[in-house]
Amino acid sequence: MxxxxxxxxxxxxxxxxxxxxxxxxxxxxxxxxxxxxxxxxxxxxxxxxxxxxxxxxxxxxxxxxxxxxxxxxxxxxxxxxxxxxxxxxxxxxxxxxxxxxxxxxxxxxxxxxxxxxxxxxxxxxxxxxxxxxxxxxxxxxxxxxxxxxxxxxxxxxxxxxxxxxxxxxxxxxxxxxxxxxxxxxxxxxxxxxxxxxxxFETRSFSAVKLLGLALSTLKRTEDGRIAWAIIPRSAFEEAGASEEETEGIVNFVRSIHGVQVAMLLRESPNRKIRVSLRSRGAINVALIAQQFGGGGHENAAGCTLEMSLSEAEHALLHEVQKWMACSTSTNPSA
Ligand SMILES: [Mn+2]
CATH class of the missing domain: 3.90.1640.10 (inorganic pyrophosphatase (n-terminal core))
Structure with a gap:
């Protein structure tokens, strides 16, 4: 052989x-x-x-x-x-x-x-x-x-x-x-x-309702380069939606003009926080997800955090800002 x-x-x-x-x-x-x-x-x-x-x-x-x-x-x-x-x-x-x-x-x-x-x-x-x-x-x-x-x-x-x-x-x-x-x-x-x-063109009523609730939480950093939405347990209950119906929501966040990193944080029934990360351009979100034990691709990744929603929000924001700071300092032409 x-x-x-x-x-x-x-x-x-x-x-x-x-x-x-x-x-x-x-x-x-x-x-x-x-x-x-x-x-x-x-x-x-x-x-x-x-x-x-x-x-x-x-x-x-x-x-x-x-x-x-x-x-x-x-x-x-x-x-x-x-x-x-x-x-x-x-x-x-x-x-x-x-x-x-x-x-x-x-x-x-x-x-x-x-x-x-x-x-x-x-x-x-x-x-x-x-x-x-x-x-x-x-x-x-x-x-x-x-x-x-x-x-x-x-x-x-x-x-x-x-x-x-x-x-x-x-x-x-x-x-x-x-x-x-x-x-x-x-x-x-x-x-x-x-x-x-x-x-892509067939959604359940509950998924569209959940999309609305998620987008109503939309936030961004002052420079507009990071944007995120959160889905607490209560939103799933209000929409009558399941975990799988969050698919695609993060892409709406990513589509915002000027956004380089988009995040979607959702609270699982076991209270763990599941996170989807998307990026445009040179920021490798797989490396960010790996910091939290997750993984994925350069422009699309995910991880799970065992902390409260607001703690997860802060931890992620801190980590993403850190990576953005080093990606601009090591690559000033970007
Ligand atoms: Mn794949």
Whole structure:
């Protein structure tokens, strides 16, 4: 066996040898982790594997239930069984698998398919590419390497991952390769307009109500470069909304003229504060999130804080201002 076999070839070999497989999406799932995991799930089915389980800590959010195969997602904790292979999608740390982490760790082999800044080394084969706009781009390359036919179902799942993570090709992570892959997926039967309609243009009444309550808390620093909104528990109750219905709210904050860092702080039922961070330009919010044990991408990241809302607000503001001060002093041309 060649020593420097490409990681894709190694992954293909592990998949070809496996009879029993797990495919795992991260907790609080988004369109990319679900689209990638579902596409791989369909692919393994076409490869006639003996057993394929599709796992996620949380149920599939309403807006992603249109994805073909979404009803196959299992959330309950499974008894520990040794699977031949676990394919882990869109996670840089295995604790993002939530209650399924022990089952993944028990698998004979783990393949990681991801595009986040690397954190924990947990996989035997790591298909990690930070230049990919979405994990779905890497799942696409893996499925091509496996010579799986691109059915309309697989194409729809993968394109949903790409559309979600590029915010419909509007974020700077969109590359010529992203567009070429998207074009191929559309030619295989996926529809960009239908995916957009499902993911971005369909909201529940409670989600829009929550958006209004969140935006009514909007604040910014004096120089206008940092803006944030907060969602206390009471707002979720007033709107009758769930945690998943906060998706996209932070982008309204980021869209404000002059804002370089946008934050959304929301109070979980367990009183932990979950934070979404977005930036424009050179400020790497993944590094800020890492200060609080979180992670993500340069322009989109998240973390969880165990303190009160107002303490979290102060701690984050302090940290972001610190990073902004050093990014301007080390890069005066920016
Ligand atoms: Mn992703």
């Amino acid at each position: 060649a020593k420097r076999m490409s990681t894709f070839k190694q992954a293909v070999q592990l998949i070809e040898q496996a009879d029993t497989c797990l495919v795992v999406a991260h907790l609080n799932p988004d369109g990319d982790t679900l689209g990638s995991a579902l596409a791989l799930y369909h692919g393994l089915y076409l490869l006639r594997k003996h057993t394929v389980r599709l796992l996620c800590h949380d149920p599939v959010p309403e807006i992603y239930r249109f994805l073909p195969g979404s009803t196959a997602v299992e959330t309950e904790q499974q008894p520990i069984t040794v699977y031949d292979l676990a394919l882990v999608c869109d996670m840089s740390q295995l604790n993002r698998a939530g209650r399924h982490e022990p089952l993944i760790r028990a698998a004979r082999r783990i393949v990681q398919i991801d595009h986040h800044m690397p954190q924990e080394v947990f996989a035997d084969v790591r298909l990690v590419d930070q230049s990919a706009a979405a994990t779905a781009e890497i799942a696409y390359r893996l499925l091509r390497a496996l010579r799986v036919p691109f059915t309309p179902e697989i194409a729809t799942c993968l394109l949903t991952g790409i559309v979600t993570d590029t915010f419909s090709f509007k974020f700077p992570n969109t590359t010529p390769r992203t567009l070429r892959i998207a074009a191929h997926l559309q030619s295989c039967g996926a529809s960009i307009s239908e995916i957009n309609e499902q993911v």
